[in-house]
Amino acid sequence: MASIFDERKALHMTLQGLLEQRAALRRQYVDQDKQLGLDIKELLARIRELDEREGARQNADVEASAAEEMPTEVLEHLRSRKTHTRHDYAGVAEQVEAILREASAPLTLMDLCSELKKRHGVEFASPYIGIQKALKHLPQVKVDKDGRKLIFSLNR
Structure with missing residues (x-):
């Protein structure tokens, strides 16, 4: 011992x-x-x-x-960091709702962010945080998880 x-x-x-x-x-x-x-x-x-x-x-x-x-x-x-951009999250929420309404299937976080950037030029430094802030204005959006991916859809 x-x-x-x-x-x-x-x-x-x-x-x-x-x-x-x-x-x-x-x-x-x-x-x-x-x-x-x-x-x-x-x-x-x-x-x-x-x-x-x-x-x-x-x-x-x-x-x-x-x-x-x-x-x-x-x-x-x-390289310098991106400059801080203030977003109108209520306006972004309306854009998210329109995108989800037009989508035939639920969208992942990356798909949703790429659509926001393509259609409206909205880009977040942190997509997760930006979408979460916008979703505070959208109680009708349903968030699910598929593994590690977030899936967004409208409650119908």
Whole structure:
């Protein structure tokens, strides 16, 4: 029994050591990432400064070559978020009701959102949340689940 306890204690100590090592590596990674970010920021500021002196003719060439060299995950990180759009959920609810009335079969969340976008140009950052807010104005809409998919139909 004592050997099991000693082995368990040894494994626990090994686990603690590995967790501490992992935390140290994460801190090191975060510090290096922050430093690289600052270096990139300084370089971009210097490039802008030079471009202002020389003119904008070379600016397009530098940005194009820099965009080609950057990995896609870095470019995705640099892209800005969508601007927040305020929706008239009562109006969207009327549009949803019209779409569901015209549909011959119940629609999934993605089908409903694609129809809203195609017909009325309404696009939500989060389709689930946007449709749920619109459905507050439509008590006659029935929501079912088919596995993980939400199915919307009108109560008839």
